[in-house]
Amino acid sequence: MKVSVWRSAAAGSYQEFEVPRQPSQTVLDVVTYIQRALDPTLAYRYACRVGMCGSCAMTVNGVPRWTCRTHVDRVLQKDSLTIGPLKNLPIIRDLVTDMTEFFDKWARAKGQFKGGATKQDDFARVPPQSEKRKAVDDGIECIGCGVCYAACDVVAWNPDYLGPAALNRAWTLVQDERDVATLERLRAVAGDAGCHSCHTHLSCTERCPKQLSPTAGIAGLKRKVLSSALKGEL
Amino acid sequence: MSYRTETTLWIAQRASAAVLALCVLVHLVTIIYAVQGGLTAAEILGRTRGNAAWFAFYAIFVLAVSVHAPIGLRTVLIEWLGWRGSLRDVFLVIFAAILASIGMRAVMAVFA
Numbered sequence: 001m002k003v004s005v006w007r008s009a010a011a012g013s014y015q016e017f018e019v020p021r022q023p024s025q026t027v028l029d030v031v032t033y034i035q036r037a038l039d040p041t042l043a044y045r046y047a048c049r050v051g052m053c054g055s056c057a058m059t060v061n062g063v064p065r066w067t068c069r070t071h072v073d074r075v076l077q078k079d080s081l082t083i084g085p086l087k088n089l090p091i092i093r094d095l096v097t098d099m100t101e102f103f104d105k106w107a108r109a110k111g112q113f114k115g116g117a118t119k120q121d122d123f124a125r126v127p128p129q130s131e132k133r134k135a136v137d138d139g140i141e142c143i144g145c146g147v148c149y150a151a152c153d154v155v156a157w158n159p160d161y162l163g164p165a166a167l168n169r170a171w172t173l174v175q176d177e178r179d180v181a182t183l184e185r186l187r188a189v190a191g192d193a194g195c196h197s198c199h200t201h202l203s204c205t206e207r208c209p210k211q212l213s214p215t216a217g218i219a220g221l222k223r224k225v226l227s228s229a230l231k232g233e234l
Numbered sequence: 235m236s237y238r239t240e241t242t243l244w245i246a247q248r249a250s251a252a253v254l255a256l257c258v259l260v261h262l263v264t265i266i267y268a269v270q271g272g273l274t275a276a277e278i279l280g281r282t283r284g285n286a287a288w289f290a291f292y293a294i295f296v297l298a299v300s301v302h303a304p305i306g307l308r309t310v311l312i313e314w315l316g317w318r319g320s321l322r323d324v325f326l327v328i329f330a331a332i333l334a335s336i337g338m339r340a341v342m343a344v345f346a
Contacts (some may be wrong), residue, residue: 157314191240192239196243216309225244234241
């Protein structure tokens with residue numbers, strides 16, 4: 001098959017390689033083959049190879065995906081593949097992006113848990129069937145791969161936008177009964193380029209490899225901000 | 235403080251959207267009804283002139299447009315042109331004032 005791979009940084013271009021097809025071949029296998037057999041200077045990032053770490057996300061035929069969990073059979077178009085770095089992130093080299101801004105936005109959205117209990121307190125008992133716990137469950141499995149961020153139109157238009165992953169994280173904490181920083185967090189996500197900037201295009205939900213719905217979390221944040229504002233708490 | 239501004243603008247836009255949804259529906263139904271009966275412009279004006287209910291309805295319609303459109307345009311200006319700052323806000327206030335004034339001019343034309 002013919003594989004076009006992005007080379008160099010933002011001002012780079014696609015380089016073509018001829019890669020042999022293998023049974024059950026993943027896109028990560030293709031990239032690894034190119035680096036090991038054709039061009040050892042190719043830079044890319046991966047770790048677990050089994051869809052746990054989220055570090056191998058790239059743009060495959062225009063769509064952000066985990067390359068380790070994407071079989072070539074599923075995405076091959078006319079015997080060719082185009083593999084590029086994730087969009088909406090600065091390119092360091094070839095297929096490697098700089099994710100600093102992506103994770104800084106988690107911090108900006110107050111993505112850190114802030115508990116109010118001390119070691120003298122008993123364990124918090126959160127019933128697994130409670131509405132809040134179920135809302136946390138719906139968003140908690142995010143592994144920070146950046147696929148949703150790369151798929152988001154609003155991030156592309158407004159680079160300050162916190163993005164689906166950071167807002168999803170904020171939503172899980174807002175729903176966490178043990179957390180005591182809700183108001184502070186709502187203020188952080190309601191500002192310019194926060195949850196109100198989301199246009200509900202659902203690209204993040206469509207592309208999330210974990211089948212999460214950051215869109216639903218962002219809608220939840222909008223509702224929560226609204227109710228806090230109406231109560232005069234914000 | 236930006237969170238208060240953003241939240242207020244968001245609430246204003248959603249609330250005005252809800253008002254507009256109702257206003258557009260009533261407006262369209264009224265047009266279709268008026269045309270079906272073969273009403274002339276003079277006959278329509280005969281019914282709207284001096285009618286406080288129609289005046290109130292269309293005044294609210296115009297007000298909702300004047301609130302809704304500039305907030306949406308603000309987002310477009312940020313996303314497409316990256317235009318932020320007080321000059322943009324002055325532009326949007328002028329835009330809202332123009333919408334309100336030409337809208338109210340039309341309302342007055344069928345009421346007065």
